[in-house]
Amino acid sequence: MRRLGETVLVIILVAAGPAWANQTADLVEGEQEPAPAVQNSDDATRGSDEAAQALGDAARELGKAAQVLDNAAQALGGRKPPPPPGKPRLTLDDIKGGMLFRHGFSFGVGFQAHLPRTSGRQGSAGFGLVPFVSLFPATWFIADETSTYCASRWGGFGKDEARGIANSVARARTTSLTGDKNPSDAEVQRVTNWDVEKPGAWCWRQWIGLYVGVPSKFKADAALGDDVAETVFTEFNPIFSGGVIFSPSTYFSVLGGLTRSRIAANGSPSHPVTSVSIGLGGSIEIVGLLIGK
Incomplete structure (x- = not known):
């Protein structure tokens, strides 16, 4: 790469040679004009000094240019190709926008009451927390635009914002399928069956799902013996605990199901116990909403 810089320097010097030759010729012609001898000698000396200074300045500038070219060549020679784009990370804005819910699942924490069954060893209610994973299968069988709209509404966005997000998804899908970069509203509706002018959807079916979690320990009355x-x-x-969840918003979920536990006392064998569990909870998206949009 340094050889490249030197080659460019030689080319520039060769190209500049005629100009310097002309300047020297002008000085020589000046010496031939009729004038006093001393004046001609002074002018020639002054012209030679100016020419030498010009040559020195030009050489310094060319040296700087050659160094810049050399550095650039070295940088180009040692530059690594950019890495391939990786999978985008899930951002806080995605979580706040109901991105998890759009794909049919979410995480959350609830407060449960574990009630005794009419027949069983548990004698009173117990209370505790339950971290859970919720699944919403209905979102897996609907169009992207509808799931996006409902997820945005579920995640805390207003109707207008949710419509705008869903419209963007519909237009992007139309462009992907047809190649039209600026599809009309009619074309979007024909391809995606999503009405851009009057978007919206009944989302309550997507709010019903299943949950599974592991509750915290709790205390209640129980029969440890045969009696x-x-x-x-x-x-x-x-x-574990599992059952049905109804989640109309990231702020609010209702859980209902069964919890399987074991009870034991010192010196006695453990016994499995099944409780009826009901609870209220919220999803992880609420954290993003509390931080702010």
Whole structure:
């Protein structure tokens, strides 16, 4: 690469040679004009000094240019190709916008009441927290525009914002399918069956889903022996909880299902216990909403 810089320097010097030759010729012609000898000598000396200074300045500038070219060549020679674009990370804006819900799942935390069944070892209600994963299968069987609109509404956006987001998805899908970069509203509706002028959807079907989680330990009355009528206040160790979830908003979810636990006391065998569990909870998207859009 340094050889490249030197070659460019030689070319520039050769190209500049005629100009310097002309300047020297002018000085020589000046010496031939009729004038006093001393004046001619002074002018020639002054012209030679100016020519030498010009040559020095030009050489310094050419040296700087050659150094810049050399540095650029080295940089180009050592530059690594950019890495391929990776998978985009999930951002806070995606979470706030209901991105997880759009794909049919979410995470959350709820407060549960574990109620005794009419027949069983549990004698009273217990209370505790439950982190859970929720699934919303209805979102897997609808168009992208509808799921986007409902997810945006579920994630806390207003109707107009949700419509704008869904319209963007519809136009992008139309462009992908037809190649038209600026499709009309009629074309978008024909391709996606999404009405851009009057967007909207009934989203309640997507709000119904399933949940599964592992509740925290809780305490309640339970029968540890063979006599289920004789109960003691003891600790329940939940194994899992599962059931139905109704989640009309990221702020609010209703959970209903069963919780399987084990109870045991010192010196006695453990017993499995099934409780009826109901609870209220919120999803992870609420964190983004609390931080702010």
